[in-house]
Amino acid sequence: MKSSTKRKSEEFLFPENSPEYSEQVSLVIEKLKGAGIFPYGSAEIKDFEKRLELALxxxxxxxxxxxxxxFEFGKLSKEGPIAEETEKLMASHYDERAEFFCNFLDQSFMAYSMAYYGSEPDVIASSKASLEEAQTNKFELFCKRAQLKGNEKVFNLGCGFGSLEKFLLAKYPEMTVTGITPSAVQVKYLKEQMNNSDSVLSSGRFKLLEGNFASVSSETLGKEYYDAVFSVGVLEHIKNVKLTLERMEKMLKPGGVSFHHLIASYHAIPRFLDSSKTKIDKYFPGGRVWPVAxxxxxxxxxxxxxxxxxxxRNYWRTLDEWHKRFWQNIDNIVGPEFGADSVKHWNDYFCLCKIVFSPMNGEMVGNAHYLFRKK
Ligand SMILES: C[S@@+](CC[C@H](N)C(=O)[O-])C[C@H]1O[C@@H](n2cnc3c(N)ncnc32)[C@H](O)[C@@H]1O
Incomplete structure (x- = not known):
């Protein structure tokens, strides 16, 4: 599948190393407003977000x-395949270029999940933490809640750009981490990091598995090998949580823990359990927001x-920062692979996602943590 974000932009007639190139970039950016594509912080975007918030x-x-x-809790997540539409999901979202994600994610970890600013809306709003510090806060919270000692063998489902791996391997010199992702872009980025002596991913304590957790063989995953299995921002893409936990149970040593961080609603929102019923489907086909229960x-x-x-409000603030950085770096972002259509696609994405977390002061949709243990 060819994603809308990967269409070659017709606005670019001259190659990237030509003298006319930066002029072309400026022209495209100038044309955005005329095409109804407004930047972060503009009155039009604020108004758009306000209207979305009221509807939600x-x-x-x-x-x-x-x-x-x-609502019948505990039914939907015990049915069907482990994951649906994974290939489509990679093509339409995660396989955008790594250089693109570098333009808005934090510079320390390239974490693509909520950063943690605090427990209450007023603390979150007044926090002086940078995005980088708030991502560190999140990882510290994981270590505490998952009760890590520092010498564990860890498995991380849906490792993205290796954010949790970078944090854990730097904090704990005795830890080893195995990550899995089906994204070709993430795999390429991680392999480069594994060959880069400046990166902790080159320490020899990181192992990469390429593929879909739903279809990778049990032999590849290993039996009773891990002390801790994590997922961060991934169970939103998982349909059958029961089968997922069953696979994880087999991978864990007795007494091992399984810790999960994911977007969750405090109460069930039936429409959010089927992405095809929402505008988010364009970005995350096969995704959903599970209720905490x-x-x-x-x-x-x-x-x-x-x-x-x-x-x-933690995820609202994270997405707001990503949206701001996206526009701060728009000169780097716009190019032959990323024209006005792509700017609109991602600009709408930041607004839509941000607003999901905003109503009711963040008390309806946020994130959840779960700590499971093998008996
Ligand atoms: C929101 S990102 C989170 C990335 C990373 N955990 C972080 O917090 O920075 C979701 C991740 O899940 C991965 N993913 C989605 N479906 C998957 C599947 N079926 N098997 C393995 N990984 C999957 C994506 O490739 C991506 O790396």
Whole structure:
């Protein structure tokens, strides 16, 4: 599948090393407003976000009425294949160029998940932490909640650009981490890092598995080998959590832990359980927002020790920072592979995602943590 973000831009007539190139970039940026594509912080974007927020607030209020009476927790996440539409997901989102993601993700880890600014909306809003510091805060919180000692063998499902790996390997000299991703772009980036002596990923303590967790063989995953299995921002892409936890249970040593960080709603929002019913489908086909209680119902393979809800204003602020950096670096971003259509695609993405976390002061949609243990 060819993604809309990868269409060659017709606005670029001259090659990147020609004298006319930077003039072309400026022309495209100038044309954006005329095409109704407004930058971060503009009155038009603020107004767009306000209107989106009001519409979402209405559907959240409606969901609150449905949740208590009709929603059957613990059913949907125990059906179907482990993951659906993974190839389409990679093509339409994760396989955008790594250089593009570098333009807005934090400079320390290239983490592509919520950063942690605090527990309450006022603390989150007034936090002086940079994006880099807030990502560090998140990883420190994982270590505490997953009760890591520092000498574990860790597996990380959906490793992205190796953000958790970079943090853990630098913090704990005795730790080893194996990460898996089906994204060709992420694999290429990680292999470069593994050959770069400045990167902790070259320490020999990082192992990369290329592929889909749903289809990789059990032999490749290993049996009773790991002390801790993580997923960060991945169970949103998983359909059958029961089968996923079953695979993880087999990989873990007795007493090992399975720790998960994911976007979650405090109450069930039925529309969010099927991405094809929302505008997010264009970005994350096959994705969903699980209600906190849905994953709490899984006790067949691992024992749930504890779960936490994290206020959504944390992700709002993370996405807002990504959106700001995207526009600050727009001169680097726009090019033959990234014309006005792509700017619109990603500009809408930041607004749409940000607003999911905003209504009800972040108390309806945020993130959740789960700590499971092998019996
Ligand atoms: C939101 S990103 C999070 C990346 C990383 N954990 C982080 O926090 O920086 C989701 C990750 O899940 C991976 N992913 C999605 N579906 C997957 C699957 N079926 N098997 C393995 N990884 C998957 C994506 O390739 C991507 O690396």
């Amino acid at each position: 607030l209405r559907s959240y209020r409606q969901a609150l009425r449905v949740d208590a009476k009709e 849905e994953l709490e119902s899984h006790d067949e393979h691992l024992e749930l020790e504890k779960s936490w809800y994290i206020n959504g």
